[in-house]
Amino acid sequence: MSPPRRPLLAALGGLAAMPATRLRAQNALGGRTIRIGVLTDMSGPYRDPTGMGSVACVQQAVADFAGALGLSAEVIQADHQNRPDIGSSIARQWYDQGVDAIVDVPTTSVALAVSTIARQKNKVFLNSGAASTELTGAACSPNTAHWAYDTYMLAKGTGAAVTRTGGESWFFVTADYAFGTVLQRDVTQFVEAEGGRVLGSVRYPFPATTDFSSFLLQAQASRAKVLGLANAGTDTANCIIQAREFGLTRRMRLVGLLMSLSEVHALGLPAAQELLLTESFYWDLNERSRAFAERVQPRMPNRAMPGAVHAGCYSAVAHYLKAAAALGPAVTQLDGAAVIAGMKAMPTDDDAFGPGRLREDGRKLHPAHLFQVKSPEESRGPWDYYKPVATTAAENAFRPIQEGGCPLVRSPAL
Amino acid sequence: MDDIFGIPAPLLFGQLLLGLINGAFYALLSLGLAVIFGMLNVINFAHGAQFMMGAFVAWMLLEYAGLNYWWALILAPLLVGLFGVLLERTMIARLYKLDHLYGLLLTFGLGLIIEGIFRNQYGSSGLPYRIPPQLSGAWDLGFMFMPIYRGWVVIVAAVMCLATWLVIEKTKIGSYLRASTENAALVQAFGINVPRLMTLTYGAGVALAAFAGVLAAPIYSVNPQMGSNLIIIVFAVVVIGGMGSILGSVITGFGLGIIEGLTKVFYPEASSTVIFVVMAIVLLARPAGLFGRA
Numbered sequence A: 001m002s003p004p005r006r007p008l009l010a011a012l013g014g015l016a017a018m019p020a021t022r023l024r025a026q027n028a029l030g031g032r033t034i035r036i037g038v039l040t041d042m043s044g045p046y047r048d049p050t051g052m053g054s055v056a057c058v059q060q061a062v063a064d065f066a067g068a069l070g071l072s073a074e075v076i077q078a079d080h081q082n083r084p085d086i087g088s089s090i091a092r093q094w095y096d097q098g099v100d101a102i103v104d105v106p107t108t109s110v111a112l113a114v115s116t117i118a119r120q121k122n123k124v125f126l127n128s129g130a131a132s133t134e135l136t137g138a139a140c141s142p143n144t145a146h147w148a149y150d151t152y153m154l155a156k157g158t159g160a161a162v163t164r165t166g167g168e169s170w171f172f173v174t175a176d177y178a179f180g181t182v183l184q185r186d187v188t189q190f191v192e193a194e195g196g197r198v199l200g201s202v203r204y205p206f207p208a209t210t211d212f213s214s215f216l217l218q219a220q221a222s223r224a225k226v227l228g229l230a231n232a233g234t235d236t237a238n239c240i241i242q243a244r245e246f247g248l249t250r251r252m253r254l255v256g257l258l259m260s261l262s263e264v265h266a267l268g269l270p271a272a273q274e275l276l277l278t279e280s281f282y283w284d285l286n287e288r289s290r291a292f293a294e295r296v297q298p299r300m301p302n303r304a305m306p307g308a309v310h311a312g313c314y315s316a317v318a319h320y321l322k323a324a325a326a327l328g329p330a331v332t333q334l335d336g337a338a339v340i341a342g343m344k345a346m347p348t349d350d351d352a353f354g355p356g357r358l359r360e361d362g363r364k365l366h367p368a369h370l371f372q373v374k375s376p377e378e379s380r381g382p383w384d385y386y387k388p389v390a391t392t393a394a395e396n397a398f399r400p401i402q403e404g405g406c407p408l409v410r411s412p413a414l
Numbered sequence B: 001m002d003d004i005f006g007i008p009a010p011l012l013f014g015q016l017l018l019g020l021i022n023g024a025f026y027a028l029l030s031l032g033l034a035v036i037f038g039m040l041n042v043i044n045f046a047h048g049a050q051f052m053m054g055a056f057v058a059w060m061l062l063e064y065a066g067l068n069y070w071w072a073l074i075l076a077p078l079l080v081g082l083f084g085v086l087l088e089r090t091m092i093a094r095l096y097k098l099d100h101l102y103g104l105l106l107t108f109g110l111g112l113i114i115e116g117i118f119r120n121q122y123g124s125s126g127l128p129y130r131i132p133p134q135l136s137g138a139w140d141l142g143f144m145f146m147p148i149y150r151g152w153v154v155i156v157a158a159v160m161c162l163a164t165w166l167v168i169e170k171t172k173i174g175s176y177l178r179a180s181t182e183n184a185a186l187v188q189a190f191g192i193n194v195p196r197l198m199t200l201t202y203g204a205g206v207a208l209a210a211f212a213g214v215l216a217a218p219i220y221s222v223n224p225q226m227g228s229n230l231i232i233i234v235f236a237v238v239v240i241g242g243m244g245s246i247l248g249s250v251i252t253g254f255g256l257g258i259i260e261g262l263t264k265v266f267y268p269e270a271s272s273t274v275i276f277v278v279m280a281i282v283l284l285a286r287p288a289g290l291f292g293r294a
Helices: A005-017 A019-029 A051-066 A084-096 A108-120 A151-164 A178-193 A213-221 A233-245 A261-267 A287-299 A308-327 A329-334 A336-345 B009-040 B047-065 B069-090 B100-122 B148-170 B172-182 B184-189 B194-216 B226-241 B246-266 B274-285
Strands: A034-040 A073-079 A101-104 A124-127 A144-146 A169-175 A197-204 A226-230 A253-256 A276-279 A348-350 A354-358 A368-373 A386-392 B138-140 B145-147
Touching (some): A034 A308, A034 A329, A051 A287, A073 A084, A101 A308, A108 A144, A124 A336, A151 A178, A151 A253, A151 A276, A151 A386, A169 A178, A169 A213, A178 A197, A226 A233, A233 A261, A287 A308, A308 A329, A308 A336, A329 A336, A336 A354, B009 B047, B009 B172, B047 B069, B047 B226, B069 B194, B148 B246, B226 B246, B246 B274
Parallel strands (some): A034 A101, A169 A197, A169 A226, A226 A253, A253 A276
Antiparallel strands (some): A348 A354, A368 A386
C-alpha cells in the first residue's frame, strides 16, 4: 500500500492494456506518442461517477479521434485515493516521465494541486471530475481546462429553475465542510434572486453522519416546500432514502444539488423518483449523445451508461487531440499552455456535448439541464432514469467570466 | 405550542425518539464488540466490515436467491458468523497470547481488505434494499411521523441485547465462557474445549454485527463504507461503557444515542463530536469506563 508503488503498478497496467495503440505510434510517428494519464478515484467514494468509467471514455476518445487525426496516443491510469499528497506525487512523476496531459481528477483539493503542477511543468490538465469554480476563478491557469460541471452551474441550474417552478421556500441539509457550505451559499443566492426564501438550514458533521432523520425532521418542521441536499455521494443517498421513509416527500420536493446518474442507479427508481437534479450530460438527451453512449458502453465497467464526468473526459480529450493535431505532436509535447490556447481558439464539437467552446479562463461552456428522476412506471428499462424539465443555455449556465477573478482574463497578453 | 429551551416540544420529543432508535444500533453493534473483547481480549476492528457484510449478504440473498428480508435476518448472521469462525480459526486464534495491539492490527487490516473487495465488486455508490412490506408505512404519533420499521428496529435490538446478556450471565455456557476468560487453563482441566468456545464466541460476536447490518440495510444505503462510518462511534460507546462490559455497552449505546439526538437539535455541527467529549470526560473520571472493572 505504499504510495509510490500503486501508481506505478496502475500505470504499468495501463500500458499493458494499450499495446495496439503503442505499436501504431512507433510506426506512424517515429515514437512521438501523446501520453494521456487518467488520474482518478479508483477505490473511494467517487469511484462510480469517475474511476474506470473515465478511463473507458478517454480510451473511446482516443479510438474515435487519434487515428483519424493522424496522431498516436496512449492512455495510462492511476488512483489518487482522493489525497492531494498522493495525487501530486503521481502527477509530478507522470509529467516528468513524459505524460503530456492529465485528465479527470475528481476531488477539488487534488485537482487544485495537479493544476499547479501542470502550470509549473507547462503541461496540460483537463479537469472533469472536480466541482470547484476555483479552477477557473482565482486559481485559474493557462494550462488547465475545466470540463463537465462546477458548483456554480449546479447551483444556478437547480436553485433558479426550481424556485421559478413553484419551489419558493427552501430548507438545506448541508455537509459541514467547504464544499457543502459553498454550495448552499451559491444556491441561496439564486433562490433569493428568483424571489424565493430560505427558511432554515442544518449543518451536519462530515463524514461521520449516517443517520439524517433528526435533520430531516427539522426540515419538515420548517414547512419549507423544497429540501435542498447540499452534500454528495452516500450522504445524499442516505438523505433521500430516509426522507422517503419519514414521509417528507409527501409535502416537500427533494433536490439533490450534486447528484449523478450512478447515484440514481444505486438508489433505484422507487427511492429516487421525483428527485430534481442538474446535469450537463445525459446519455439519452439526443441522437448524438445516444450514439456516443452506445459506442462507449462496452468499455464501461459493468456496462454502465456514461455519466456527466465520464462524458466530460471524452469531450475534453477529443478536443485536446484536435488541438494537438493542429499544432503537431512536437509542440504538443513541449508547450502545454500552447495546446490549451489552441483549444480555446477553436470551437468544440463532439457527440457527448454537441457544439460549444472553451472560454478564456479555462471554463468549457455547454448547456445545463434540470432533470426529474422518472418513476418506476415511466422508466422503459435499465438506465432510463431522467426526464428533462428545463435547460439553461451554455452562455448563461456558468459564472460570468468577469465575476470569477481569474488573472488570465485581465491580462492583455492572453 | 410549548417550547423547551426555545425548541417546540413536539420536535424535541421526536428527536428523543430518534436518538433512542440510533442508540439501538449503537447498542447492538457495541454488544458484539464487547462480547468479543470481554471474552477473547481481541479488539475487533473488523466489526464495521462485518456489519457491512451483513447488509450485503441480505442484498445478495434477495438478488441472487430471491430470499426476502425475513430469511436474511436469520441466514445473513449465520453466514457471516461462519465467516467469522473461519477468520478466528485461521488467523485470530494465533494472537491470543500476544499483546492486544496485534489483534487490533490484524482485524483492522482484515476490515480494510474486506471493504476493498466489496468496493471493487459492487462499486462505491451503494445498492438499494427495500423495507419489507409488512413493516413499511408509518404511525402518526401526533408530534411526529414514525416509520414502523424504526419501531421494529428498537424492539428487535432491545430483545437481542437482553438475550445476549441472559446467555452470558445466566446460562451454563455463559458461565463456562466467563470462567475461561478468568483462567482458561483451569477450565480446560475440567474437560471443556476452551479453543472451540473461543471460536464460537467470536463467531457469535460477528453474527451480532451482521444482524445489525441486516437491520440497517433498508434504512441506510447498502455500501462498502457503511460500517467504517459507524465503527468509530461504536468504539467510543464500548470505551465509555467499560471495555468488555455487556450491560455497560447496551446502556451506553442507548444513552449516547439520546445525547447525540439532542445535540442534533441544539448544535448539529457538534453531533459527531459530542460522543467523544463524553468519552474524554468519562475516561478522566473513571478510566475503566462507566461499568468497567478497573
